Amino acid sequence: MSEVSLPAARPAPFVSLVGAGPGDPGLLTLRAREVLTQADVVLTDALVSPALLAHCPQARVVEVGKRGFLPSAQQEDINDLIVREALAGGGQRVVRLKGGDPFVFGRGGEETLACRAAGVPFEIVPGVSSAVAAAAYAGIPVTHRGLSRSFAVLTGTDRHGPAAYAEIAGVDTLVFLMGVRHLPQITADLIAAGRDPQTPAAAVQWASTPQQRTVRATLGTLAQRAAEAGLGAPAVTVVGAVAALHDDLDWFCPAPLPLQGAQVAVTRTREQTGSELAALLSGRGAQVSEIPLLRFVPASSPRTLAGALSGFDGWVLLTSEQAVRALTQTLLAAGRDLRILARARIAAVGSGTARTLREYGLAPDFVPTRSGSRHLGAELPAAPGEVALHVGSQDVDPVLETALGARGIEYVAAEAYRSELSELTPAQREQLQEAQVVTLASAVGARALAQVAGTSFTAAVIGPQTELAAREAGFTRLILAEQPTLASLSDAVQRACRAG
Template identity: 80%
Template sequence: MSEPLPRPFVSLVGAGPGDPGLLTLRAREVLSQADVVLVDALVSPALLAHCPQAEVLNVGKRGFLPSATQDDINALLVAKARENGGQRVVRLKGGDPFVFGRGGEEALACRAAGIAFEIVPGISSALSAAAYAGIPVTHRGLGRSFAVLTGTDRHGPAAYADLAGVDTLVFLMAARHLGQITSDLMAAGRDPHTPAACVQWASTPQQRSVRATLGTLAQRVQEAGLGAPAVTIVGEVAALQAELNWFDPAAMPLHGAQVAVTRTRVQADSTLASLLHGRGAQVSEIPLLRFLPGRAREVAGALGGFDGWVLLCSEQAVRALAQSLLAAGRDLRVLARARLAAVGSGTAQALRDLGLAPDFVPSRSGSRHLGAELPAQPGEVVLHIGSQQPDPVLDAALAARGIECLTLEAYRSEYNDLSAAQRMQLQEAQVVTLASATGARALAGVAGTDFTAAVIGPQTELAAREVGFTRLVLAEHPTLDSLGDAVVWAYRQSGGLSASSQV
């Protein structure tokens, strides 16, 4: 990671065309350092998982409805950058900030106010929408030049007279005036039979496209019900869509599904979100817990010289163990004589990331299996590194074998205060995912149990039923791929209703 940004500082960041996976690495880094994020309406909500620490202000424009003016946004950028003695502000914009994104105006406003700024380019929808529809804007023999135009302020045949030599025309924000634009192009000399296409919600599971000719495009778009946000392509290259249309969300099993991925980790794990997005879902990541320091001195004192089993049942427990030792003026060397047991592969990898090899991992992930298979003898005392809440399943499995388990509070967990946007994402979701018993209990505490949920394993299912969930689909295997399959089944059973509005 590069050096932290100075304060006050403004980053004008392109978010790409819609798919959160198309965000650049630099943009993700800048978001992680932001104090304030001013976000456009067309930016995927999933990108806000990269800036949980930031104040988020929605300043987007949608559907020609009343909204903040550009002067308002410019003034807000400057005011937020100066607030609290200087803040890092991100202006998160769809596409690229310098391609009809008014990024230049915002940069000039920063310069006039003496605020340092940077430009973080994004993938422009002018090129990516065509690519996701299988249309190359240039192609040997068909198009060697292209122009990108706005559909909002160039009207009349004279506006296009100087474009006669340009092979491919790409229009942004043209949906409202498409009939006039196509008529003006034909009046300016474009052949009505020129291939043309319109792509709505490019790169997202909601993507739809219409292929026609210049003369028929406006009517075909109206019949199909396409509207903003859309990109229009006019030129011989548009005919290639018939052979190159590679991205078809309608063929994906989760096409149109709203899925909320609940998580209890400090950082988002995008693996499951990416898997579901690849199957056509619109995914929101919802953090259910926040973590606070535990009793560091007690943890360090109990571990000093301990030569028995130390049990870790989550990646958070591994991080909290290391942080507790450091907070108490100790380090991982106090574990030299201990034997380490990890509840599953993720926790085991978290130990390896610290340079610690686990001495034992059960055959199947889960507290019950850890307690049943741990190679300890009756009468032994083992230490469980966890939160302020003991693990009743682990304690019961060990007690049945005559093994005493003492829980050390390495961290405290509390329910997260969800934003209004996050609560709305939960309400709109047809399926939520539960990847742990802790997650099931946390979702019940934060938002209730009136959800259709896909759960990763029997222990999670049991915990979910104990707190009141009734509409559950159990993954066949405790893997993310299998959990993704369970989401598909849950979505089919939900009938497309939102997860929290079913009878």
């Protein structure tokens, strides 16, 4: 019998340089999605759609992109970080997620050269470049028989000058990336180099997204028309006879959306991507920033939790999805597993926690009629004198403890994980200050935001318990979701924007 030769496992460390496309998450390639599902760490650019992070819930996400003229990482620092993350812990799978295509003015060559110099193996996963996608979404073919046999892609951030443009006088279509801020200089230099001021031209902002806008003009008038329209970055500029085809071929006409242009900050923990809520808000037209407020670390003593649960036959209370995940991880760290709960009765604080329990093969014995610690404490089918063991973080839940104590039920807290405040970057603080609305999806998140950034925000909150915690922390401008769901929280964001 001949031996079967199995393919060699991909070596670790390993870096995947992945193109995320121009904006629409549906334009991500199948290979890119596959790579994201395998990642340990994702280093993402600022303009990457947050919906893409739903493909990598297992990964730690680090934002390294540049936003306008805010303080941001230097390219050399990003190169070093890619290598460091790949080599950490004996080797990790790192995805460098970049807008468009990483090799089209994405500095992907510099990042892969850094990997090669460090001996870190890598791959390139091309993406749909905005150089052609933005034009296509505006109904402009970069080549067209009888109009354009060639096109060139240029960066608009460099000062090329008339002499440089004269060298490409024979190219029919010019596509400028990242150049909307310098349009007056670019158009003047092109005219000085011999381009006819009447040459058709167009600028496309936020191509392929619900925020897409296109300004069609001539080379001589484009800068003024774009300024009058308030067109800003990110935008792609097309100069050439083909730009006139936009008038007949414009096909992508996103309807006005309820949150068009609104800036929303989605607060979350580092372990959560927040992408489902971010995707819902982006789909309604919002510009979304995700702000990590907390990070979770393992329990200080896994054996303490295992000891508390061993033989326990009372109620085990779980008040978050994180608590469910941490329970299983802490028990495994102590050499035990979920069979330790065989005699216990399990209560979940709401439908989300109950769903996570079922994913781990556990059906909750009780879920209150309304989500929240207050309702769990009031409705738990336990008699006075019974013990309720709350599995969660190092912090006692005062609402739950009070509700149970009022009924004579003993509350005991058991640590399955520890939560710590995240340190926000200057860019994240800027995003918070610019946000019209922030979202609060948990009481602990409300308290964390108050500690790290204050309470001077208009906030949409997911439920009464979160609202109570937010008011106790000092927030005053609160909009409560009608139901404890992400869709209802998105509705609350809309109401907050209208009220603000």
